[in-house]
Amino acid sequence: MSDKEPLFSSKNLKLLTNPLNVENPITVQVLGICSALAITVKLEPAVVMAISVMVVLAVSNVVISALRKLIPPRIRIIVQLTVIATMVILVDQILKAFAYDVSKQLSVFVGLIITNCIIMGRLEAFAMSNSPWTAFLDGIGNSVGYGVILIIVGFFRELLGSGEIFGYPIFEKIGIYNIGYENNGFMILPPMALIIIGIIIWVQRSRNKELIEES
Amino acid sequence: MKSFSNTYIFVFSTIMVVVVAALLSTAAMVLQPLQEKNIEIQKKRNILSSIRIENNAKNAEELYDKFISDSYVINADTEEKDESLNAFEIEMGLQMKKSPEHRSLPVFISSLDDGTKKYIVPVHGKGLWGPIYGFVSLNDDFITLYGAVFNHDDETPGLGAEINTDWFGAQFTDKKIFNNSMEFISIDLVKGGADPESLNEVDAISGGTLTSNGLEKMLYDCLGSYQTYFKNQMKNN
Numbered sequence: 001m002s003d004k005e006p007l008f009s010s011k012n013l014k015l016l017t018n019p020l021n022v023e024n025p026i027t028v029q030v031l032g033i034c035s036a037l038a039i040t041v042k043l044e045p046a047v048v049m050a051i052s053v054m055v056v057l058a059v060s061n062v063v064i065s066a067l068r069k070l071i072p073p074r075i076r077i078i079v080q081l082t083v084i085a086t087m088v089i090l091v092d093q094i095l096k097a098f099a100y101d102v103s104k105q106l107s108v109f110v111g112l113i114i115t116n117c118i119i120m121g122r123l124e125a126f127a128m129s130n131s132p133w134t135a136f137l138d139g140i141g142n143s144v145g146y147g148v149i150l151i152i153v154g155f156f157r158e159l160l161g162s163g164e165i166f167g168y169p170i171f172e173k174i175g176i177y178n179i180g181y182e183n184n185g186f187m188i189l190p191p192m193a194l195i196i197i198g199i200i201i202w203v204q205r206s207r208n209k210e211l212i213e214e215s
Numbered sequence: 216m217k218s219f220s221n222t223y224i225f226v227f228s229t230i231m232v233v234v235v236a237a238l239l240s241t242a243a244m245v246l247q248p249l250q251e252k253n254i255e256i257q258k259k260r261n262i263l264s265s266i267r268i269e270n271n272a273k274n275a276e277e278l279y280d281k282f283i284s285d286s287y288v289i290n291a292d293t294e295e296k297d298e299s300l301n302a303f304e305i306e307m308g309l310q311m312k313k314s315p316e317h318r319s320l321p322v323f324i325s326s327l328d329d330g331t332k333k334y335i336v337p338v339h340g341k342g343l344w345g346p347i348y349g350f351v352s353l354n355d356d357f358i359t360l361y362g363a364v365f366n367h368d369d370e371t372p373g374l375g376a377e378i379n380t381d382w383f384g385a386q387f388t389d390k391k392i393f394n395n396s397m398e399f400i401s402i403d404l405v406k407g408g409a410d411p412e413s414l415n416e417v418d419a420i421s422g423g424t425l426t427s428n429g430l431e432k433m434l435y436d437c438l439g440s441y442q443t444y445f446k447n448q449m450k451n452n
């Protein structure tokens with residue numbers, strides 16, 4: 001690392017943009033599916049969840065990356081888990097103090113960020129062997145890639161399942177119920193989240209042939 | 216890869232644990248007053264919502280002082296007021312764990328702008344994943360419900376969590392918890408649509424059967440422990 005690399009070199013920018021598309025944690029690596037099913041019934045919790053994951057992942061990535069030369073490899077997983085758990089508890093406490101309503105909505109799922117495979121995966125695969133700045137970018141990139149999918153899924157599930165967007169009854173306002181439309185209760189159930197993710201994967205792969213595996 | 220001695224690993228983990236513990240306990244201590252304030256405001260908001268007063272986090276305290284004119288605690292054994300207890304500080308969850316005759320039952324009294332009095336009682340029970348709780352307000356005939364608001368900690372969003380939506384709470388208005396022969400009947404949550412003519416049926420939540428069952432039991436248990444108090448009040452009227 002003798003030659004100074006600019007902060008936003010094209011290599012570093014790739015860390016931000018790749019997870020949005022060809023390395024998307026949900027649609028390509030198929031990680032973090034459980035939370036994508038659980039909190040996407042409504043948009044608001046999906047957005048808060050995405051932000052919480054972003055904070056947890058970016059900070060844990062930086063901490064682990066800064067300590068990477070000090071962490072004994074034999075206990076590295078325990079160290080990673082401790083850092084993630086600490087961050088998650090902090091986020092939970094801060095939400096309870098400053099965004100009480102939202103924290104009530106997310107309830108148990110904030111705590112469950114600990115079990116989100118994306119976070120452990122990035123710490124182990126990236127932060128353990130890269131500098132803090134690149135680890136930070138990688139954390140932001142991956143959590144945005146995760147968040148984008150949550151928000152897309154949340155958008156369709158809330159719109160079609162409850163006829164609302166961010167709690168605003170949009171279908172009622174434009175009078176779509178008057179022509180015989182009814183909310184699709186199936187959208188509220190977890191299987192529909194999987195189906196929507198499946199459709200996103202389908203659309204993504206049909207647009208980007210590189211992602212199609214040889215069979 | 217560098218190898219680390221066992222001593223190093225022990226020292227590393229000890230330092231890590233101490234740092235993490237210090238960080239978390241500092242955060243918990245610094246944020247605790249804010250969190251407790253939020254919980255207090257939330258409780259006041261729930262009480263206000265149960266008498267169908269629109270409120271938000273900012274005006275809750277002001278509205279609470281304006282509308283809640285009195286509160287006291289009833290001793291379930293003697294049915295008399297227990298002056299030593301503050302109704303707002305009673306945790307209904309703890310009371311419901313006691314045997315019925317040892318419960319201290321809080322009652323909040325509200326005087327609305329139209330001059331009517333509403334009596335608000337807390338309810339607390341078990342949902343599917345965790346506790347569910349809320350407040351139910353009665354008209355001064357002590358038979359008819361005026362409003363209800365429910366809340367939960369861990370119910371599934373979109374399913375059981377629907378108990379704290381407006382449509383669900385609104386169903387309880389004008390339902391009766393005593394039948395014509397003055398027997399306590401509580402409120403029934405009915406699957407597949409409540410009979411609109413019925414005195415005490417409301418719609419359960421589709422996909423939230425276990426939460427609905429828990430809520431029905433909660434109302435039966437909690438309102439049930441007040442029934443002697445309600446009947447005494449009716450006699451006094």
